[in-house]
Amino acid sequence: MNDYEDKVRDEGFSLALLQEGDPEEFSRLVDAYSNKIYRLALKMLIQQQDAEDVLQETFLKAYRGLKKFDGRSKVSTWLFRIATNEALMVLRRKHPDFVSIDEPVDSEEGEQEPIQIVDWCCLPENEFLSEESREKLDIAVERLPESLRVVFLLRDINDLSTHETAEVLGLSETAVKTRLSRARLRLREELSTYYGDRVAVLREAQPHQTKATSNKNLEILILRSKGVKEND
Amino acid sequence: MTETEKKHEHNKCRQLLGTLSEYVDGELSEDLCQVLEHHMENCEDCRVVVDTLRKTVNIYHMTAETEVLPSDIRQRLYKSLNIEKYSG
Numbered sequence: 001m002n003d004y005e006d007k008v009r010d011e012g013f014s015l016a017l018l019q020e021g022d023p024e025e026f027s028r029l030v031d032a033y034s035n036k037i038y039r040l041a042l043k044m045l046i047q048q049q050d051a052e053d054v055l056q057e058t059f060l061k062a063y064r065g066l067k068k069f070d071g072r073s074k075v076s077t078w079l080f081r082i083a084t085n086e087a088l089m090v091l092r093r094k095h096p097d098f099v100s101i102d103e104p105v106d107s108e109e110g111e112q113e114p115i116q117i118v119d120w121c122c123l124p125e126n127e128f129l130s131e132e133s134r135e136k137l138d139i140a141v142e143r144l145p146e147s148l149r150v151v152f153l154l155r156d157i158n159d160l161s162t163h164e165t166a167e168v169l170g171l172s173e174t175a176v177k178t179r180l181s182r183a184r185l186r187l188r189e190e191l192s193t194y195y196g197d198r199v200a201v202l203r204e205a206q207p208h209q210t211k212a213t214s215n216k217n218l219e220i221l222i223l224r225s226k227g228v229k230e231n232d
Numbered sequence: 233m234t235e236t237e238k239k240h241e242h243n244k245c246r247q248l249l250g251t252l253s254e255y256v257d258g259e260l261s262e263d264l265c266q267v268l269e270h271h272m273e274n275c276e277d278c279r280v281v282v283d284t285l286r287k288t289v290n291i292y293h294m295t296a297e298t299e300v301l302p303s304d305i306r307q308r309l310y311k312s313l314n315i316e317k318y319s320g
Contacts, residue, residue, distance in 0.1 A: 027310070027318035034309060035301045052305050056312045063313065111249055119280045121287045128291050137295060156289055157296045181253035188281070188288045195284075 004071025011075055018066050018075075026066075030059055033076055036158045037083045043141055043153050044087040054090060058083040073167050080160065081168045084150060091146065112185040116192030120199050127198055140190035144183055151176055152183035244271055245278050256286040 008015040012032070017025035037058055041051035061082050069078060127133060141149060154165040155176070162180075166173045248268055254260040255268055272279045301309075310319040 023315050024318055026313070027315040030309065030313065030315065031318075031320075034306065035299075038301045038305065039296065039299055048305075052308070055305070056309055059309065059313055113246070113249070114277070114281045117277045117280050119283060121283050128294070134295060137292065156292050159293075159296075177254065178250070181250055184253050184256075184285060184289060185249070187292075188285045191288050191291070192284055 007071060008075055013075060015069070015071065015075075019069070021063070021066075026063060029062075029075065029079075033079050034059070037079065040080070040083055040153050040158055041087050043138070043157065044084075044146075044150060045090055046142060050087075050090050054083060054086045057086050061086075074164070077160070077164050077167050080154065080158070080164075084154075084168055088146075088150075111182055112189050114185070114189065116189055116196055118192055118196035118199060120192065120195035123195060123198055123202070127195070133194075136191065136194045140187050143190065144186060148179050148183040148186070151179040152187070155180050156184070242275065242277070245275060248278065252282055252285055255282065256289060 005015045008018070013029060014022075014025055018029065034055060038051055038055045041054035041058075042048065045051050045054065058079060062079055065082075069075070073081075141152065144152060150169065151165060151171075154160045154168055155162070160168065162173050162176050165171075165180075166176045169176070171179075248271060251260055251264050251268055255265065260268070268278075268282075272282065307316075307319065310316045
């Protein structure tokens with residue numbers, strides 16, 4: 001067994017079986033990564049049909065290409081590279097003026113200086129899981145420039161390491177860290193506008209109270225949402 | 233200018249902005265960690281930015297875990313790959 005086979009085995013698959021075209025082993029690979037690949041494609045392309053096409057094309061290409069899989073990266077990293085390239089191709093087809101992710105990040109995509117300074121971490125957990133909140137989360141991601149969005153999706157949504165993300169995108173690890181930082185700061189800014197308003201709405205629910213009392217009531221609200229009684 | 237739209241103009245804050253993402257991941261070097269934490273002792277704005285940045289990342293992690301592949305799309309995928317009998 002060579003190093004490459006060892007690597008694939010560490011991920012829970014047999015490279016020999018995959019390269020022989022064993023359907024059961026291949027279906028295990030599909031089962032392990034289809035969720036993440038669809039999520040990546042959907043958040044890159046927005047349209048469900050486009051995401052489904054990318055999902056199918058990724059695994060068709062993987063099936064055909066497994067014999068030539070060189071094992072220099074993990075199978076999952078290789079799959080995400082195929083999926084990312086497929087999704088970028090769709091984007092380029094639909095938006096011919098699309099900027100390549102290989103190009104240096106220009107000043108327009110630079111560091112987002114924080115403007116919204118409001119602490120909304122204290123909101124009740126159910127605020128973050130509401131339908132409206134999920135929509136805001138998706139819209140904030142959609143607004144990111146492609147070069148930042150793809151890095152954010154691989155790192156924070158699909159949980160790849162900095163090294164793996166760099167491999168998928170053919171970027172340096174420093175570039176991945178810089179783009180992730182910029183993406184997160186932009187998202188924080190967008191979310192602060194929405195969640196900051198939610199904090200204000202909850203505070204305004206007690207208009208005649210002092211700020212300290214209002215804060216106390218917000219704390220009680222949080223405790224209630226966690227199922228804790230006030231006297232605990 | 234409202235309280236929530238206060239411009240965050242302090243020079244030190246701007247210098248440290250690029251370190252916040254690595255800080256919330258726990259990957260910032262010890263030296264820079266100390267510099268940032270020392271700065272945050274006297275800078276409420278940066279503390280809020282760090283807390284809300286960490287929360288931003290957490291919320292996305294949390295919601296991503298609940299998003300699953302719709303079953304009809306999964307079925308069509310297995311069919312297109314000719315592995316329906318393993319679709320469970």
